Amino acid sequence: MSHKLLQIDHEKCTGCRLCELVCAVRHHGVSNPTKSRIRVIKWEGEGVYVPMACQQCQDAPCQKACPSKAIARDEALGAVAVDYDKCIGCRTCVSVCPFGAMHFVPSERKVIKCDLCEGEPQCARFCEVHAVTYAEPGDVGIGKGRVAARRLLEADRSGAELLAGR
Amino acid sequence: MPLSRKIGYVNLTTGEISVQPIPLEMRRRFLGGRGLDAYLLYNHVPAGADPLGPDNVLLISGGLLTATCASATARTHVMAKSALTGLVGSANMGGFFAPELAWAGFHHLVIKGRSPKPVYLYVHDGRIEIRDAARVWGKTTTEAQAAIREELGDDEVKSLVCGPAGERLVRFANVMTGIKNAAGRTGMGCIMGSKNLKAVAARGTMDIRIAHPVEALEHNKRFIEQITSSKVNQTQGTLGTPFIWGATNSWGGVRTRNFQYNQLEYADDVEPERIDEIATETMGPYHMTGCYACQVHCRAQYKIPSGPYKGKYDEGPEYTSQGAFAGEPDCRSAETVLVGNHLVDQYGVDNLEIGSLISWAMELYELGIIDREQTGGLELRFGNDEALLEMIHRICRRDGWLANALADGGLAASEAIGKNSFDYLIQVKGMSNLHSDERATPGLALNIATASRGSDHLRSRPAIDLYHLPEPVLRKIYGSPVPYDGPLSSEHTEYIGKPWQVFWQENCYMAVDCLGICKYHTVFLGATHPNFEDWPAVIRLNTGLEFTPREIWDVAERANMMERLFNLREGLTRRDTRKGDMLNHRYFDEPCRRGAPGVVGLKIDRERFDKMVDEFYVHKGLDADGVPKPETLARLGLDREPSRVM
Numbered sequence: 120m121s122h123k124l125l126q127i128d129h130e131k132c133t134g135c136r137l138c139e140l141v142c143a144v145r146h147h148g149v150s151n152p153t154k155s156r157i158r159v160i161k162w163e164g165e166g167v168y169v170p171m172a173c174q175q176c177q178d179a180p181c182q183k184a185c186p187s188k189a190i191a192r193d194e195a196l197g198a199v200a201v202d203y204d205k206c207i208g209c210r211t212c213v214s215v216c217p218f219g220a221m222h223f224v225p226s227e228r229k230v231i232k233c234d235l236c237e238g239e240p241q242c243a244r245f246c247e248v249h250a251v252t253y254a255e256p257g258d259v260g261i262g263k264g265r266v267a268a269r270r271l272l273e274a275d276r277s278g279a280e281l282l283a284g285r
Numbered sequence: 286m287p288l289s290r291k292i293g294y295v296n297l298t299t300g301e302i303s304v305q306p307i308p309l310e311m312r313r314r315f316l317g318g319r320g321l322d323a324y325l326l327y328n329h330v331p332a333g334a335d336p337l338g339p340d341n342v343l344l345i346s347g348g349l350l351t352a353t354c355a356s357a358t359a360r361t362h363v364m365a366k367s368a369l370t371g372l373v374g375s376a377n378m379g380g381f382f383a384p385e386l387a388w389a390g391f392h393h394l395v396i397k398g399r400s401p402k403p404v405y406l407y408v409h410d411g412r413i414e415i416r417d418a419a420r421v422w423g424k425t426t427t428e429a430q431a432a433i434r435e436e437l438g439d440d441e442v443k444s445l446v447c448g449p450a451g452e453r454l455v456r457f458a459n460v461m462t463g464i465k466n467a468a469g470r471t472g473m474g475c476i477m478g479s480k481n482l483k484a485v486a487a488r489g490t491m492d493i494r495i496a497h498p499v500e501a502l503e504h505n506k507r508f509i510e511q512i513t514s515s516k517v518n519q520t521q522g523t524l525g526t527p528f529i530w531g532a533t534n535s536w537g538g539v540r541t542r543n544f545q546y547n548q549l550e551y552a553d554d555v556e557p558e559r560i561d562e563i564a565t566e567t568m569g570p571y572h573m574t575g576c577y578a579c580q581v582h583c584r585a586q587y588k589i590p591s592g593p594y595k596g597k598y599d600e601g602p603e604y605t606s607q608g609a610f611a612g613e614p615d616c617r618s619a620e621t622v623l624v625g626n627h628l629v630d631q632y633g634v635d636n637l638e639i640g641s642l643i644s645w646a647m648e649l650y651e652l653g654i655i656d657r658e659q660t661g662g663l664e665l666r667f668g669n670d671e672a673l674l675e676m677i678h679r680i681c682r683r684d685g686w687l688a689n690a691l692a693d694g695g696l697a698a699s700e701a702i703g704k705n706s707f708d709y710l711i712q713v714k715g716m717s718n719l720h721s722d723e724r725a726t727p728g729l730a731l732n733i734a735t736a737s738r739g740s741d742h743l744r745s746r747p748a749i750d751l752y753h754l755p756e757p758v759l760r761k762i763y764g765s766p767v768p769y770d771g772p773l774s775s776e777h778t779e780y781i782g783k784p785w786q787v788f789w790q791e792n793c794y795m796a797v798d799c800l801g802i803c804k805y806h807t808v809f810l811g812a813t814h815p816n817f818e819d820w821p822a823v824i825r826l827n828t829g830l831e832f833t834p835r836e837i838w839d840v841a842e843r844a845n846m847m848e849r850l851f852n853l854r855e856g857l858t859r860r861d862t863r864k865g866d867m868l869n870h871r872y873f874d875e876p877c878r879r880g881a882p883g884v885v886g887l888k889i890d891r892e893r894f895d896k897m898v899d900e901f902y903v904h905k906g907l908d909a910d911g912v913p914k915p916e917t918l919a920r921l922g923l924d925r926e927p928s929r930v931m
Binding site for chain 1: 431572
């Protein structure tokens, strides 16, 4: 069974961080960016914003590294999930995650990660510019492919026009 | 809970810091943000205080809804006795500072005294620390923010700062955060400079509990859908505010050559589409950015495409920069607008004020009221882009006689220059008008004449007056939450009904400024956008507080009266052309020379203007001199001010 994926196109991100807000409200009933599972990393002086969230890796380092076997794949959504009954709060998963997508909440003494909101990720639902979408796995590359194809086509045409001496 | 947010009192002279809760009763009376700041201003600044002296008080706040699950509530409000006007100083900006302040535990800061050396405040999880600013002082606005992040070793710190203009006490220096978010007007950056306060840095990890999180989330989704489906916000999200300049210029509502014309002709290079093109070329197709949790993303990102500043990154320009660096000085180059915008962002100075004052000086130069010796050798003529940009540098550095005079603001400069220079200064209460021309729009003229902080569009402008909405639609908007059955006119050149519209808008804008909401999300450009009737739900879901639309209106009226009381105490009199609710004589004497057929030849009728002010005063409960009647103060619960509850 193939599961939908959280797809991030950082070029479209406006840097507003609404995804962080709705994530924290959905999961904790509070506004607090340090309790969001998705984080917008910013280079303000260059105007570059990159939302970072769990990639639900197929070969997940967090799952492999977890000493208490608390991390496993949730078959229903395809998400890598933490079993808090087994979690010992050692933060090994935070250390090994290559994307910085595993977070630690000091007040609750536990790690948090994207759980895909039971199949309706709020970050994707609220992102009007579609920087974050919840996409069918077979379609994740096609949008970028279309943009690249258009560029190629235009280069082709202007090349032909140059050759024709117009 | 947003209500758990505190108020911090800081004395920079003694180093004393005190953190207090905000009484619920004061929330009910003033909500937060600008409303509560207005109360604090009147109660904490001694009458007649020197704006640049230690007795002046700098107030920084977020709104009641800031950092809750309500989008578009990221506004930061900054207030003090104005360095420019000596009356109400108040400015408001978007960005990410106010939410960070709230997560750090605070909604309001009250900063008194004057530090013996440059410092900045660091607000972090319930604590306030005064820190040495030796490594930050002297830096531009963006450099200063980067230096603070480096010093604190935290990339997530958000700071508001004054720039080099504020340090040099330019009277209209602003307060900035991020790349271009500016609390722009009335010289709040000058107040920071006068207190040796370079910045306020905030970083917070504290919860703001949402009263009804599930419902608040769904309510916010519907709110966002309403906003993002409106054409006006979609246009803003594509072109930014330059679209407003383009639209108003087309019919002749943009002042040009200081105030000689009301339209910039042959200006394709500075039209919104061209600016968008440059932004797309330099930053790519997705070049819009937004404030915290807002989906309108009305701020463009760009790099300067050519010239000595080629490749510099900045944000904007807003329509105010088109006015300041294109329309008013009659310059028609996109590069000039983009460079001008970049310079004011880096120096930290009000683009509206500096553009307006330079254009005024250009007119004086062409008239021979100032000469080339006074301009320091500059050929300060309209259309001289180089002279315009050079003047920005000089004013922000107080470099040369004229620049130094202009840096003290229009009124002081008119005294230094002498002759009849004052006659050409387009200002109200000592603050220059923005780039718009209100001679064809009496409602808008009344707005700038009576706005509490001086000539300004964001305090009471009935902007939808330009849409010619049918009367029943106007009745629906302006007939609640307080019933109104007087006249209303769909015609923007009319005088009737406008005083009520200005009064209604004044309360509407005050309410959003108390809640922390951006004006693009209320009845400013969008006629059907949320207002009094819609706010009780968002307040209840996020804070648990119950308000009726009428109660929110009463808060707004009360807070506006607080500002009025401050202005009266500091010398406002109705017809004073320097400190009153009065326009420059050119509005009454010089007709519009350009624009649409129905606009050419129009000017403001002095007698009818006077009647509008009379009527506006009646709506506000003021007497014919603009002073509140005792029963008005009693009705608003302001008969014992200053009450010093906080």
